Amino acid sequence: EAEVAQSPRYKITEKSQAVAFWCDPISGHATLYWYRQILGQGPELLVQFQDESVVDDSQLPKDRFSAERLKGVDSTLKIQPAELGDSAMYLCASSFRRLDTEAFFGQGTRLTVV
Amino acid sequence: GDSVTQMEGPVTLSEEAFLTINCTYTATGYPSLFWYVQYPGEGLQLLLKATKADDKGSNKGFEATYRKETTSFHLEKGSVQVSDSAVYFCALSNTGKLIFGQGTTLQVKP
Numbered sequence: 001e002a003e004v005a006q007s008p009r010y011k012i013t014e015k016s017q018a019v020a021f022w023c024d025p026i027s028g029h030a031t032l033y034w035y036r037q038i039l040g041q042g043p044e045l046l047v048q049f050q051d052e053s054v055v056d057d058s059q060l061p062k063d064r065f066s067a068e069r070l071k072g073v074d075s076t077l078k079i080q081p082a083e084l085g086d087s088a089m090y091l092c093a094s095s096f097r098r099l100d101t102e103a104f105f106g107q108g109t110r111l112t113v114v
Numbered sequence: 115g116d117s118v119t120q121m122e123g124p125v126t127l128s129e130e131a132f133l134t135i136n137c138t139y140t141a142t143g144y145p146s147l148f149w150y151v152q153y154p155g156e157g158l159q160l161l162l163k164a165t166k167a168d169d170k171g172s173n174k175g176f177e178a179t180y181r182k183e184t185t186s187f188h189l190e191k192g193s194v195q196v197s198d199s200a201v202y203f204c205a206l207s208n209t210g211k212l213i214f215g216q217g218t219t220l221q222v223k224p
Binding site: 042 | 150158160163203215
């Protein structure tokens with residue numbers, strides 16, 4: 001069964017360091033999402049891609065976060081510099097089309113900033 | 115803006131008890147509604163969905179009905195099992211972007 005792949009599963013980094021997460025969506029899925037889930041809360045959208053284009057990054061803290069999906073397939077989310085408040089689960093999801101009613105989630109990357 | 119409100123947890127039940135987790139929403143237009151489940155340390159899995167008013171989504175014994183008049187999408191199961199212990203998220207989507215509630219933790223004891 002096709003899955004959304006994310007790596008690493010866990011990451012511990014020191015405050016002010018750079019950190020990057022990778023996501024490989026289900027083959028053929030044009031829409032890719034990055035969500036952040038703070039412990040005890042629901043996920044919140046950081047950025048949405050349609051193929052290689054950003055269609056929504058209104059909640060992305062652009063002073064420190066960046067995201068790219070250069071060839072419209074896999075994607076990287078970067079934080080530089082990391083802050084203590086960035087500790088969270090970072091979830092990637094994909095769907096076949098932008099307005100599809102079902103998104104498939106990866107297992108997430110648990111980030112701890114110390 | 116659009117939002118989802120879920121009943122606060124944790125919800126603790128004995129095995130075979132009846133489950134209800136309340137979910138209400140605020141949204142423009144006619145969103146699709148979802149329930150996702152998250153097991154410890156894992157990502158989210160779609161449990162069920164409904165795309166228009168009066169639709170009933172169902173899966174693995176769980177059900178939820180899209181009630182436009184009360185803007186609700188309550189999750190129910192007639193007889194819970196220990197393996198149902200997890201965090202349940204209600205969500206809506208108007209444009210593909212999902213807006214989640216804060217989640218409700220369910221603990222089922224043998």
